[in-house]
Amino acid sequence: MWRYILPLGILLVLIAFFWRGLQLDPGEVPSPLIDRPAPNFLLQSLHDPEEMVSELDLVGEVTLFNVWGTWCPGCHEEHEELMRLAHEENVRIIGLNYRDDREAAIQWLERLGSPFERSAYDPDGAVAIDWGVYGAPETFVLDHEGIIRHKHVGEITHEDIDQQLLPLIERLREEAEAG
Numbered sequence: 001m002w003r004y005i006l007p008l009g010i011l012l013v014l015i016a017f018f019w020r021g022l023q024l025d026p027g028e029v030p031s032p033l034i035d036r037p038a039p040n041f042l043l044q045s046l047h048d049p050e051e052m053v054s055e056l057d058l059v060g061e062v063t064l065f066n067v068w069g070t071w072c073p074g075c076h077e078e079h080e081e082l083m084r085l086a087h088e089e090n091v092r093i094i095g096l097n098y099r100d101d102r103e104a105a106i107q108w109l110e111r112l113g114s115p116f117e118r119s120a121y122d123p124d125g126a127v128a129i130d131w132g133v134y135g136a137p138e139t140f141v142l143d144h145e146g147i148i149r150h151k152h153v154g155e156i157t158h159e160d161i162d163q164q165l166l167p168l169i170e171r172l173r174e175e176a177e178a179g
Contacts (some may be wrong), residue, residue: 031132031148031151032132033131033132033140033148033151034148034149034150034151035147035148035149036147036148037055037145037146037147037148038055038058038065038131038140038142038146038147038148039055039127039130039131040054040055041054041055041120041127041130042054043096043120043121043122043127044120044121045118045119045120045121046095046097046102046105046106046109046119046120046121047106047119049121053094053118053119053120055146056146057094057118058094058142058146059144059145059146060144061092061144061173061176062091062092062141062142062143062144062169062172062173062176063092063093063094063141063142063146064082064085064091064092064093064094064139064140064141064142064165064169065093065094065095065096065131065139065140065141065142066082066093066094066095066096066115066116066137066138066139066140067095067096067098067128067131067133067136067137067138067139068095068096068097068098068136068137069097069098069099069100069105069136070100070101070104070105070108071099071100072098072135072136072137074136074137074154074155075136075137075155077155078137078155078156078157079112079115081155081156081157081158081160081161082115082156083112083113083115084161085115085156085161085165086115086116086117087115089161089166089169091165091169092117093115093116093117094116094117094118094119094120095115095116095118095119095120096119096120096122096127096128096131097119097120097121097122098122098125098128098133098136099122099123099124099125099128100121100123102121102123105119105121132151134153137154137155137156138151138152138153138154139151139152139156140152141165141168141169141172143172143175143176144172144173144176149168149172150164150165150168152164152165
């Protein structure tokens with residue numbers, strides 16, 4: 001009798017695991033950095049190697065920290081939405097140009113426009129690793145104190161902006177104003 005019950009039990013456990021896996025959102029990758037200060041970093045600016053960008057540039061107002069590269073199809077897809085966020089919604093965006101060619105990145109931004117107030121240049125991806133980046137695009141929302149409040153994996157869509165990002169940004173702005 002056990003030779004029938006044991007395989008049936010194993011099958012039921014496997015079905016339960018598969019069922020649970022189907023309920024998960026593949027775009028949602030939990031980050032241990034949520035509710036923690038931005039990791040320390042110091043990188044050259046994409047446009048000016050003499051100018052430095054650091055975690056201190058993420059403090060002072062609610063900021064999106066967007067990891068991008070010219071080689072990244074999702075970055076091309078979300079670029080227009082980032083432009084809308086920066087220019088129509090007045091959202092401050094700092095970029096992290098990830099594993100890219102500096103000249104190609106500069107030309108790309110000149111051609112398409114830049115949503116970034118500043119962009120750091122991370123040619124070997126070392127800083128991105130510290131942020132727990134799996135690939136591009138990934139975007140972090142930081143409050144005015146430089147605390148990471150949200151991580152978005154994958155390209156940002158119009159729906160993501162309207163349903164997730166803008167409500168969070170507005171809440172964080174209100175909290176900053178309230179003191």
